[in-house]
Amino acid sequence: AFEGLAQRLQGTLQKITGKGKISEADVKEMMREVRFALIEADVNLKVVKTFVKTVSERAIGQDVMKSLTPGQQVVKIVKDELTNLMGGEQNPIQFSRKSPTVIMMVGLQGAGKTTSSGKLATVLRKRHNKNPLLVAADVYRPAAIQQLETLGKQLTVPVFSLGTDISPVEIVRQALEKAEKEHHDVVLIDTAGRLHIDEVLMQELKDIRELATPEEVFLVVDAMTGQDAVNVAQNFDDAVGITGVILTKLDGDTRGGAALSIRTVTEKPIKFVGMGEKMDALEPFHPERMASRILGMGDVMSLIEKAQSNVDEDKAKELEQKFRTQSFTLDDFLDQLQQVKKMGPLDELLKMMPGANKIKGLENAKVDEGQMGRVEAVIYSMTKAERNTPEIINAGRRKRIAKGSGTSIQEVNRLLKQFEDMKKMVKQMSGMQQKGKKKMKMP
Ligand code: GDP
Ligand code: MG
Numbered sequence: 506a507f508e509g510l511a512q513r514l515q516g517t518l519q520k521i522t523g524k525g526k527i528s529e530a531d532v533k534e535m536m537r538e539v540r541f542a543l544i545e546a547d548v549n550l551k552v553v554k555t556f557v558k559t560v561s562e563r564a565i566g567q568d569v570m571k572s573l574t575p576g577q578q579v580v581k582i583v584k585d586e587l588t589n590l591m592g593g594e595q596n597p598i599q600f601s602r603k604s605p606t607v608i609m610m611v612g613l614q615g616a617g618k619t620t621s622s623g624k625l626a627t628v629l630r631k632r633h634n635k636n637p638l639l640v641a642a643d644v645y646r647p648a649a650i651q652q653l654e655t656l657g658k659q660l661t662v663p664v665f666s667l668g669t670d671i672s673p674v675e676i677v678r679q680a681l682e683k684a685e686k687e688h689h690d691v692v693l694i695d696t697a698g699r700l701h702i703d704e705v706l707m708q709e710l711k712d713i714r715e716l717a718t719p720e721e722v723f724l725v726v727d728a729m730t731g732q733d734a735v736n737v738a739q740n741f742d743d744a745v746g747i748t749g750v751i752l753t754k755l756d757g758d759t760r761g762g763a764a765l766s767i768r769t770v771t772e773k774p775i776k777f778v779g780m781g782e783k784m785d786a787l788e789p790f791h792p793e794r795m796a797s798r799i800l801g802m803g804d805v806m807s808l809i810e811k812a813q814s815n816v817d818e819d820k821a822k823e824l825e826q827k828f829r830t831q832s833f834t835l836d837d838f839l840d841q842l843q844q845v846k847k848m849g850p851l852d853e854l855l856k857m858m859p860g861a862n863k864i865k866g867l868e869n870a871k872v873d874e875g876q877m878g879r880v881e882a883v884i885y886s887m888t889k890a891e892r893n894t895p896e897i898i899n900a901g902r903r904k905r906i907a908k909g910s911g912t913s914i915q916e917v918n919r920l921l922k923q924f925e926d927m928k929k930m931v932k933q934m935s936g937m938q939q940k941g942k943k944k945m946k947m948p
Contacts, residue, residue: 513542547762591792596774612725614698617753623656624787641666753779
């Protein structure tokens with residue numbers, strides 16, 4: 506699932522991740538592509554609009570544009586908002602205080618109600634230590650009852666059925682009695698579906714709901730149906746009232762629209778996803794992990810969190826101020842270097858980058874930390890005056906510094922040149938900034 510969307514979003518975000526500075530135009534361009542990607546993935550148009558608006562506003566915000574890693578911040582925002590779109594936190598099954606907890610499965614024919622009932626019984630038993638009773642309340646097709654009975658046998662979960670001649674409401678009433686007698690703490694009702702939403706079905710479901718007062722009413726929808734799944738969810742919620750969604754067939758090549766739209770449109774959480782036909786293929790839905798998966802993020806979140814926890818915000822602001830007033834010295838340069846070093850071994854960080862696993866030979870990559878150490882040594886060998894006013898560092902001083910730091914005159918020269926270049930660049934940029942181009946960001 507999600508291949509197309511994942512590919513497009515990853516391609517788009519890759520362009521912005523590494524950028525040391527981003528402009529409003531960069532964000533706009535990116536969001537145009539994100540918008541296309543979402544529409545192509547069959548995401549509800551209203552959802553797309555809101556998403557693009559929220560992300561844009563956050564991305565163009567001052568704290569992002571002025572941060573040390575704006576590209577990564579933007580990616581983090583996209584991921585956060587994707588997560589929010591899908592409901593934020595994982596939403597667990599609710600159990601009633603009084604046993605048994607009744608769970609009702611509703612949905613269109615072929616969506617996966619019966620299969621998901623079996624899967625859910627497995628989850629209830631294995632993960633929640635429950636003793637469920639399955640109830641066959643689809644009285645319109647004999648095959649449906651048989652299907653549930655077969656699953657029950659396979660799982661050794663008892664199935665309550667009374668054939669096809671008795672009303673579903675009566676079946677449920679008797680099932681509840683049996684559950685009480687036999688100490689089943691969960692009653693799982695597999696109801697009938699229709700090819701399309703119709704009044705008769707809705708009334709029947711309402712009647713069952715009224716009688717059984719379920720703690721959960723799970724709407725089972727087929728992810729492959731995209732936007733239709735969202736409409737179905739809305740209709741079922743209006744007519745019967747649902748508490749959550751089970752999105753099936755996510756193992757297929759769905760474009761993802763349903764998964765990304767249902768929560769926002771219906772305000773009902775996706776609680777589980779079906780990942781195959783087998784009885785163990787039901788997984789709790791984790792919005793954050795799904796967002797990560799769609800964005801192919803690897804461990805980039807840890808990376809960004811690491812950067813955020815290591816970069817001293819006040820220090821960063823102070824540096825920026827110095828850049829602006831042209832009072833940036835070699836001491837500040839050293840400071841910045843040490844901030845980077847605090848984050849840990851550079852080659853380890855490199856491996857956490859998204860897509861790093863795809864770069865051949867990276868496992869052997871070694872960042873030259875020795876060189877960083879030498880830069881430090883050179884600066885340490887300078888006097889305070891030299892660090893503040895590098896212009897006074899003449900040939901004689903260079904020789905002394907090289908000797909003191911155990912490096913060479915060439916290395917001292919290179920560092921001084923780098924520092925000068927950096928100052929020049931900063932000067933150019935602040936010049937542009939004064940001309941009103943606020944979007945430029947300091948390195
Ligand atoms: P119901 O009419 O809503 O009860 O639907 P069923 O439970 O009978 O399922 C209809 C078809 O979808 C069956 O062939 C199931 O095996 C299949 N199915 C259900 N859930 C999944 C899933 O998560 N992945 C895949 N690949 N197939 C599923
Ligand atoms: Mg069925």
